[in-house]
Amino acid sequence: MRNDEPLDVYLNDHLAGATFGAELADQLAERTADTPFGEAMRELATEIEGDRETLRQLMDQLGTSRNPVKQATTWVGEKFSRVKLSGMTAGHEELGLFMALETLSLGIEGKESLWTALEAVADCYPTLRGIDFAMLQERARRQRKVIVDEHAAAARRTFTPTA
Numbered sequence: 001m002r003n004d005e006p007l008d009v010y011l012n013d014h015l016a017g018a019t020f021g022a023e024l025a026d027q028l029a030e031r032t033a034d035t036p037f038g039e040a041m042r043e044l045a046t047e048i049e050g051d052r053e054t055l056r057q058l059m060d061q062l063g064t065s066r067n068p069v070k071q072a073t074t075w076v077g078e079k080f081s082r083v084k085l086s087g088m089t090a091g092h093e094e095l096g097l098f099m100a101l102e103t104l105s106l107g108i109e110g111k112e113s114l115w116t117a118l119e120a121v122a123d124c125y126p127t128l129r130g131i132d133f134a135m136l137q138e139r140a141r142r143q144r145k146v147i148v149d150e151h152a153a154a155a156r157r158t159f160t161p162t163a
Contacts, residue, residue: 007121011059012067014114018052021107025049028100037150044143051111054136058118061127098154105147112140 025045032038059066119133 007062008064009067010114010117011055011062011064012070014110015052015055015059015066016070016073017107017110018048018055021104021111022049022052024100024104024107028097028104031097031100037153040146040150044146047139047143048108051136051139055114058127058131062125094154094158098151098158101147101151101154105144105151108140108144108147112137112144115140 022045025041025048029038029042029045032041115133115136118128118131119137122128122131122133
């Protein structure tokens, strides 16, 4: 790691979150493939993976080494979350989808915060000066809107009482 340990820790935390988010987005794309939301979710999953790759590249350019413990912990956590976010623990698949969308929405909000924080310190790091953080922030806001809209639809499907 470089001398900027707080930044290294922060970036590794976000890389762990991005790894979890990319895996979750792929899961959701698979689960919704045969629904009207499926195509939009597949596009989002591709974008979210691209955002993770952007973060990896930034870390490489900054000389930030990967924290293997965080990466391994995230990988294990994501595998365990598949049970919870599938709805199996509640016996309700739609509830699992609802919770997975909510989780992904929160992750995307965190990603927007990452881009905002990096933009705020870009003057301190020459590598960051040429990055279009406004575009990355806008993409995160758009991604989140798509997820939030589907989250609301999933809430109606999940929590509306049946007659």
